[in-house]
Amino acid sequence: MIELFSSINFTxxxxxxxxxxITTIVLFFAVMPLAWCLSQSKSHLKPFVETLAALxxxxxxxxxxxxxxxxFSKNSPLGAFLEQTFGISFVFTFSGLVFASCIYSLPFMFQPLLSGFESLNKNLLEASYLSGKSKFATLFLIVLPNIKPSILTALVITFAHTVGEFGIVLMIGGSIDGETKVASIAIYEFAELLDFKSAHVYSLIxxxxxxxxxxxxxxxxQKAKNARS
Structure with a gap:
């Protein structure tokens, strides 16, 4: 068993x-303001934005x-513009994987944060505003510390979901060793080659x-719930 694991390419x-x-960090700071604003909004556009986020x-x-x-391919106007102007390519590159993963994993960050914001006791917000705190200070000093379980869920589930991505990673990144070849792609390739021993080891990990x-x-x-009860 030790020899088997020592022969594994962990790249x-x-x-x-x-x-x-990277996807988890980017999504947290990008989605948190959106989820907070939506939780405080009564706009008729709210269901539309929630639908897009959950799509x-x-x-x-x-x-x-x-x-x-x-x-974003080189043959599209947008892809050609980004590559010629900024040297950015989203196809078969790691940056493309990050971009695609942020879109695909967005609901796993958005839903827990939105639920946490909406479940927050409104009296805490009113007390904060009455004490003179701004909306920005209220968010970071009052709101976020009181929704730690939701933040933890959003971060961990987003991370885990991104690690297990396959379809969109294969289409956008392909299988470039050390660049876009993730563990799920490696398992798929081992199965195609009938190397079930390696596929089993990667899958078990x-x-x-x-x-x-x-x-x-x-x-x-559960620990947080027990502490509150």
Missing amino acids: PFYVSFKLAF PLVLPPTVMGFYILFA MLAMSFLVLFVVYFFN
């Missing part, structure tokens, strides 16, 4: 974790990957990590 796992970490949950990854390829991630979420959420 795909490194790429997976790097992608998941990746039901949209097949291949559909999303196809339209990203269509929009992914299974163990997924279980650990979910256990952390449920453990700390």
Whole structure:
């Protein structure tokens, strides 16, 4: 068993974790203001924005990957403009994986944060405003500390979901060693080559990590609930 694990190329796992970490950080700071504003809004556009944010949950990854390829390929006006002007390419590059992952994992960050904001006791907000705190100060000093379980859920689930991505990663990034080849792609390729031993080892590692991630979420959420009761 030790010899088997010592022969494993851990680079795909490194790429997976790097992608998941960057995606999670970007989404947290990008989605948090949106979720906060929507939680305080009574606009008729709120259901429309919520629908757009939740769309990746039901949209097949291949559909999303196809339209990203269509929009950002070198043959498209937008893709050609970005590459010629800024030297940015979203197709078969790590930056493209980050962009696609941010879109595909957006609901997993957005939904827990929105639920946490909406479940917050409104009296806390009113007390903060009456004490003279601005909306910005209220968000960071009052709101976020009181929705820690929701933040933890959003961060961990987003990270775990990004690590396990396959369809959209394959379409946008392909399988470039050390650049876009993530663990899920490596497992797929091992299965295609009938190298089931390596596929089993990679899958077991992914299974163990997924279980650990979910256990952390449920453990700390349960601990928070017990502390409040």
